[in-house]
Amino acid sequence: MASPSSDIVSALTALLGADSLLTEAADVAAHIEDWRERYRGPAACVVLPRSTQEVSDVVRLCHAHGVPVLPQGGNTSLCGGAVPGTDGQPPVIVALSRLRRIRSVDPANNAMVVDGGCVLANVQEAAREAGRLYPISLGAEGSCQIAGTIATNAGGTAVLRYGNTRENILGLEAVLPDGAIWDGLKALRKNNTGYDLKHLFIGSEGTLGIITGATLKLHPLPTAFCVAWVGVSSPDAALSLLGRLQSACGARLSAFELINDLQLDLVLANVPGRRNPFSASHPWHVLVELSDNSPEVELSAVLGRVLEEAMEADLIEDAVLAASEAQRAALWEIRHSVSEANKKAGVGLTTDCAVPVSAVPTFIAQATEAVRAIVPDLPVIVVAHMGDGNAHFIPFFTYPEWEAVADKEAMAHRMRHVVNEVSHALGGTFSAEHGVGRTHIAEMAHFKSPVELKLMHAVKAAFDPDNLFNPGRLLPPAA
């Protein structure tokens, strides 16, 4: 007897033709393992539909066969959200890479409509060609796909000014678990006609349907930038500086990134070409960026004035303003080098908490205390999108120290969990921008209230009553 897997493969081959399916181990390999090689599992096959209609046909067939469906974009999840698990029936992976049309750009409406499989960098480029900005920017932008950034509500370094992906989506097109196509691609700023369904799909991590198209919100291209590197004595001082900048600059403040001295030291020691902006050392460092559209505005005058006042008030220890495009790029390169540096230097147990912005200093202090109660004097790295309250707090082991840890998995879990507990007690979250995927299922069960989990399960059951879409991700099993 044919297995259910071979049944669905035959049916899909009959539907789309063999050139739209990947079934050989070598072809499938890149789709069933995440890029960090931490998660993998078998798939019935990988399907490469060419259109929204083909996605619909594929899903309808899977639905009829009762086969699970795993939507996949660029497979850049940090949480195991986009590859199969090892339990349950192997899913059909629906990869969106052939859906990559820029469907239309409407600069006067500051909007564009794109296929779900468009690579983020290509979307940014198409917007720029029309004189507009699509502001979502993140490390994986050269390979992640727009549907994936929407399904995970991706963040990045421009959230302070422009919001998360969620705030930059005007409309969506999605294929539902029964194969029906929902056309919600309106390009409107205002539309009060019933429940806002697009916000359910944003951040749903492939559990409610497949995002096949999106209407994106565009912004005027900023034409002027000013970047400063600031040394401060503490996160509290950084918080005061942030408040002053927000009052003085409003929406012009486009970045406020905090790192600690260990993080700077690791970048300088491990990434060639990075230079310390200061000769003296400081315990904490802030990268500040202002951006604007008007030639009338002297950004450096505004930023210079605020920094001068902060210096006089003893809020900051030192500051440099980038005087050229090259200097500005060099300061940003320090910030963009943290992942590379930390990977070379040792094992960092990355966390992804967000707390109220006002609670970031307390969070850092209490989290440090909590992890050092487990390993005394453990070094910690802090890289925070401080303007968003999002602090990547990273207990750090050199490779020899990590080798000496007996149960590595238990240690990693314990460290992250105590950090998440500190965040939760301050009204924070255990996943600010990376999502839940498979990694944080246990934390979902632990931190979310029964009322909230019950509502989420009710939503899931309303959209996907047979639990066929990306099962085992996002939500813990129903109570």
Added chain:
Amino acid sequence: MASPSSDIVSALTALLGADSLLTEAADVAAHIEDWRERYRGPAACVVLPRSTQEVSDVVRLCHAHGVPVLPQGGNTSLCGGAVPGTDGQPPVIVALSRLRRIRSVDPANNAMVVDGGCVLANVQEAAREAGRLYPISLGAEGSCQIAGTIATNAGGTAVLRYGNTRENILGLEAVLPDGAIWDGLKALRKNNTGYDLKHLFIGSEGTLGIITGATLKLHPLPTAFCVAWVGVSSPDAALSLLGRLQSACGARLSAFELINDLQLDLVLANVPGRRNPFSASHPWHVLVELSDNSPEVELSAVLGRVLEEAMEADLIEDAVLAASEAQRAALWEIRHSVSEANKKAGVGLTTDCAVPVSAVPTFIAQATEAVRAIVPDLPVIVVAHMGDGNAHFIPFFTYPEWEAVADKEAMAHRMRHVVNEVSHALGGTFSAEHGVGRTHIAEMAHFKSPVELKLMHAVKAAFDPDNLFNPGRLLPPAA
């Protein structure tokens, strides 16, 4: 035998005490009719709970008795969304007026937590006292309650800069149809842990639960303003001006309101003290506002430069910049006087469409053609939040002309429907900011796709399986 109504009244009286119930006709009157006196219906009683817990107790009791629940804020709906209907079982009206605490303000996190019954103007004031702006501003702000603005995703005149109510909500607390309390009051900018439930409640018009508390997003208080009144030859010219201003000013552009000459004439003729900014006449008028936080920025220099360039390009006919706070207020007063003027002058069949911003000129032209196919040469008023694509297009009858219309209801319906058809054909909506309520149920059935309606019904059934919450509002009956 006691009626179901008297049963639930007895039970609620036993639960909360007689001083928390209104049952006498004179006391109930203001709650069972809308302020424009267009909709009314019987209620079992009005309950005035003092706390979220009391709301929960009330709802639990109604749920046990199978009695419908009608959440009510300031009862300022324009669509009959907040008063009982005449069919079905009379509901218990849960009025939120005793829930009016400002629970906390956190300026460093740019957030505040408030009770659902707080009046919008009081929320704005509490933010201002903390040196912050809560930007939602609309005509009813002196009486509407924050929970009502959230349940209807209220708009207003600051959407261009700050977004709708939806974009200014960080967290919610709600009592669900079974009486459970959902605490979603987090004050976070980033939180990717499951479906974003708050966005379902925003705009749900009381059909999914009662919003008892909210975490609001605050902004730095703008300290500088610059307002101009501009005469243009056409909506197309206004659209080009809008594009220039967005490119030059980015987020500083805080209002771009378009009105036609008839609207200006009606204001000047009907509202004492309003004066024409120009001596010559122009077919279209735009109110432009820039606002900012930095003293370094000369807003009038930016705005003056853009207007000068637009004048040279023959985009605008004339422009005046407000040279004082009094002049700025006088220009805004023209805009704020439109409702009063139109009511005095005759019968305006207000519509509330939004289309892509780039389609506003086409929408106005086609809608004019459509209504004049019904009544040749009919005057039309246009008042548009043009920056949001939201045009209130108003076929206008003088009182004598309206008296001569045989079937007034049919005429009003027909006029509005053809305007909505034009909007729909351009990718627009029939309700941009006023919601659906009872008024637009037929348009929901007509314009929404079966797939979308089915999803909305699935959401409703997931949250309120017994259909007890504000039944007959927002959604047409399931197909």
